[in-house]
Amino acid sequence: MIPEDHPRYRSLVAREHLARCAREGIVVPEGLAAHGRGEAFDYLIGEKTSPAALSAERIAAALLLPASHPVISVNGNTAALAAGLLADLQDASGAAVEVNLFHRTAGRVEKITRLLEDHGVRVLSGVPERLLPLSHDRALCLKDGIGTADVVLVPLEDGDRCQALCAMKKTVIAIDLNPLSRTARSADLTIVDELTRALPAITRFCRELDREEALALSARFDNRELLREAVCEIIRRLEHALD
Ligand code: ATP
Ligand code: MG
Numbered sequence: 001m002i003p004e005d006h007p008r009y010r011s012l013v014a015r016e017h018l019a020r021c022a023r024e025g026i027v028v029p030e031g032l033a034a035h036g037r038g039e040a041f042d043y044l045i046g047e048k049t050s051p052a053a054l055s056a057e058r059i060a061a062a063l064l065l066p067a068s069h070p071v072i073s074v075n076g077n078t079a080a081l082a083a084g085l086l087a088d089l090q091d092a093s094g095a096a097v098e099v100n101l102f103h104r105t106a107g108r109v110e111k112i113t114r115l116l117e118d119h120g121v122r123v124l125s126g127v128p129e130r131l132l133p134l135s136h137d138r139a140l141c142l143k144d145g146i147g148t149a150d151v152v153l154v155p156l157e158d159g160d161r162c163q164a165l166c167a168m169k170k171t172v173i174a175i176d177l178n179p180l181s182r183t184a185r186s187a188d189l190t191i192v193d194e195l196t197r198a199l200p201a202i203t204r205f206c207r208e209l210d211r212e213e214a215l216a217l218s219a220r221f222d223n224r225e226l227l228r229e230a231v232c233e234i235i236r237r238l239e240h241a242l243d
Contacts, residue, residue, distance in 0.1 A: 002016065011039060014035075014081065015035075017080065017081075018031070018032060018035055018077070018080055018081070019032070021076070021080035024111065025107065025108060025111055026076050026079060026080050026108070026111050026112055026115060027076040027077055027080050028076060028103045028108075030102075030103065031075075031076050031077045031080075034077060034156065035077060037177075037178065038156070038176075038177045038178070038194070041177035041178045041179075041192075042177050042194050044234045044237065044238070045177065045192065045193075045230070045233060045234060045237070046233075046237055047194070048197075049193050049197050049198075049201065050192070050193070050229070050230065050233050051229075052192070052226050052229035052230055052233070053191055053192050053193035053197075053198070053230070054201065055221075055226065056189060056190065056191040056192070056193075056226050057191055057193070057198055057201035057202050057205060058201075058205045058209070058217065059189055059217050059218065059221045060153065060173045060189060060191060060202045060205070061093070061202050061203075061205030061206040061208075061209055061214070062205070062209055062213070062214040062215070062216075062217035062218040063151050063171055063173060063188075063189060063214075063218045064093040064094075064095055064151060064153065064173075064202070064206060065093065065094075065206060065209060065211065065214045066211060066214050066215060066218065067095075067149075067150050067151035067171075068150050069096070069148055069149050069150050069151075070093060070094070070095040070096070070149065070150070070151040070152075070153070071095060071096045071097070071098055071124075071145050071146050071149035071151070071152050071153070072086065072089065072090065072095050072096070072097045072098070072152075072153045072155075073098055073100040073141075073146055073152055073153065073154045073155075073157070074086065074097055074098065074099050074100065074112065074116065074155070075099075075100065075101055075102065075112075075155075075156060075157075076101060076103075076108065076112060077156050077195075078155045078156055078195060079099070079112045079115050079116055080115075081195055081196055082155075082195055082196055082199055083115055083116050083118070083119035083121065084119045084120070085196060085199040085200055085203070086116065086119070086121050086199065087116075087119050087120035087121045088199075088200065088203045089199050089202055089203045089206070090121055090122065091203075092203045092204075092206035092207050093202070093203070093206045095151075095153065096122075096124050096145055096149075097116065097121050097122065097123050097124060098123070098124045098141065098142055098145035098146055099112050099113055099116070099123060099124075100140075100141055100146060102138060102158055102161070104137045104138075104140060113125070124142055124144065124145045126142045126143070126144060126145070127142075128140040128141055128142055129141070129142075129143055129147065131143065131146070131147040132146075132161065132164045132165065132168070133164050133167060133168070134160060134161065134164050138158075138160070138161055139164075146165070146170075149170055150170060150171060151170065151171045151173065152165055152170050152171070152172050152173070153173045153175075153202075154172060154173065154174050154175075154183070154187070155174075155175040155195050155198070155199070156175065156176065156195065157174055157176070157183045157187075158183065159181055159182025159183045159186065160182070162174060162182065162183040162186050162187055163182065163186045166186050166187070166188070171188050171189075172186075172187045172188050172189075173187060173188065173189045173190075173191070174187035174189070174190045174191065175190075175191045175193065175195055175198045175199075176190060176191070176192065177192060177193070177194060178192075179192045179227050179230040179231050179234075180231070184227060185227065187223070188223060189221065189223055189226075190223055190226060190227055190230075192226075192227070192230035
């Protein structure tokens with residue numbers, strides 16, 4: 001039992017939950033390491049949504065809303081941490097949800113699909129094909145999903161796959177706490193925020209924005225500037241860390 005008054009209660013609960021999901025085969029051990037890197041960056045950004053991240057979340061909604069075939073790519077960590085939040089975002093954005101795994105087995109895809117469906121997510125099904133310009137199973141995705149998507153939201157994506165999606169001329173939105181990762185630097189739009197803070201914010205903006213506002217926002221944004229602001233926020237916090 002984790003005491004609710006522990007100063008790191010949320011973090012400890014998330015760890016315990018991910019460890020349980022790892023034992024169930026939803027999260028892979030590598031996913032636990034990835035979560036740790038994310039936590040470290042969350043510490044550096046103060047475990048809160050920065051103004052730049054909030055802008056990026058608004059722009060993400062503006063990209064998803066007018067898209068003709070938006071797809072959310074879901075991996076094990078994302079499903080474990082945010083299945084219910086994904087159902088809300090799917091409802092608000094109209095995006096399709098595809099399970100797409102770095103460490104792919106049919107059994108894991110099935111378990112993750114079941115977890116998502118239990119939380120009300122409609123999950124695309126079908127036979128995956130090697131459509132991404134990558135070696136091995138990382139190239140696999142669904143033709144009716146990521147294969148033909150115009151906008152892809154990739155929470156917690158690997159840099160290689162993010163670059164492959166960009167090379168296919170898709171508009172890629174990443175959620176990544178590390179503003180220096182290859183994913184963060186190659187995505188068209190990077191949300192430097194924790195997954196469970198970012199998803200509800202995007203959902204809220206999907207419900208708030210009208211079409212005209214969305215088109216205006218999506219037409220002009222500068223991802224390098226958003227990333228620079230994220231890095232500056234870390235620098236500012238470090239400069240005053242021991243004050
Ligand atoms: P890249 O492959 O993009 O160069 P990487 O290899 O360092 O980066 P991966 O292990 O491929 O990173 O993916 C994990 C990424 O997800 C990390 O950058 C980490 O910061 C981020 N991350 C982990 N957990 C969360 C979370 N809950 N919310 C947001 N980001 C997260
Ligand atoms: Mg990586």
